Amino acid sequence: MAARILVVEDEEALTTLLRYNLEAEGYEVEAVARGDEADTWLKERIPDLVVLDWMLPGLSGIELCRRLRARPETRQLPIIMLTARGEESERVRGLATGADDYVVKPFSVPEFLARLKSLLRRASPERVATILSFGDIELDRDKHRVRRSGRQVDLGPTEYRLLEFFLEHPGRVFSREQLLDSVWGRDIYIDERTVDVHIGRLRKLLNPDGEPDPIRTVRGAGYALDEQFAKAAE
Numbered sequence: 001m002a003a004r005i006l007v008v009e010d011e012e013a014l015t016t017l018l019r020y021n022l023e024a025e026g027y028e029v030e031a032v033a034r035g036d037e038a039d040t041w042l043k044e045r046i047p048d049l050v051v052l053d054w055m056l057p058g059l060s061g062i063e064l065c066r067r068l069r070a071r072p073e074t075r076q077l078p079i080i081m082l083t084a085r086g087e088e089s090e091r092v093r094g095l096a097t098g099a100d101d102y103v104v105k106p107f108s109v110p111e112f113l114a115r116l117k118s119l120l121r122r123a124s125p126e127r128v129a130t131i132l133s134f135g136d137i138e139l140d141r142d143k144h145r146v147r148r149s150g151r152q153v154d155l156g157p158t159e160y161r162l163l164e165f166f167l168e169h170p171g172r173v174f175s176r177e178q179l180l181d182s183v184w185g186r187d188i189y190i191d192e193r194t195v196d197v198h199i200g201r202l203r204k205l206l207n208p209d210g211e212p213d214p215i216r217t218v219r220g221a222g223y224a225l226d227e228q229f230a231k232a233a234e
Contacts, residue, residue: 035063079101139164154205
């Protein structure tokens with residue numbers, strides 16, 4: 001699945017440039033122009049990486065970076081800081097605040113993309129892994145094939161994407177809304193209960209003979225791959 005990038009930048013021309021080049025590389029891109037709006041956005045959903053401008057209306061990039069690093073759910077979120085400040089002391093300040101990388105404007109787009117890819121590889125190796133596994137379940141991205149305990153599991157396209165998404169984030173609980181955004185996409189309107197239907201289908205296909213269920217239902221919160229399942233399968 002494509003990595004999701006949040007661009008927090010108030011220069012419209014630069015936002016357009018970044019969106020065009022990131023989408024050309026296959027990434028899903030969201031853009032926000034204000035720091036306070038980005039703060040609210042990030043409390044509701046978490047992307048795979050944030051491109052964050054230093055100077056923003058509403059809330060500075062530095063302060064937003066501090067807040068993200070203070071929250072457990074975004075403490076490890078990869079952040080690239082964009083700024084017109086090139087002095088060494090300012091770069092040190094940006095990195096000390098918690099940014100993973102620091103890019104000074106104006107910058108080379110190919111170099112920026114190379115840095116972004118490198119950071120994504122370090123932060124989310126599962127994004128580039130060919131084989132994803134959890135307990136006795138294995139998903140081969142190249143062959144588009146799923147196996148459980150060695151037997152092939154034939155999944156529909158939606159069930160396959162659901163399983164792939166769960167395997168990329170083992171143990172993490174996702175609400176129905178988050179699953180709809182990540183698996184179906186934000187541009188498609190589907191009732192949240194549709195998630196329950198596809199989760200049910202995925203469970204039946206993975207557990208036809210009553211095997212232990214790898215998917216955990218968290219009442220009032222959503223669904224997750226059950227870490228206890230993986231431990232039991234070791």
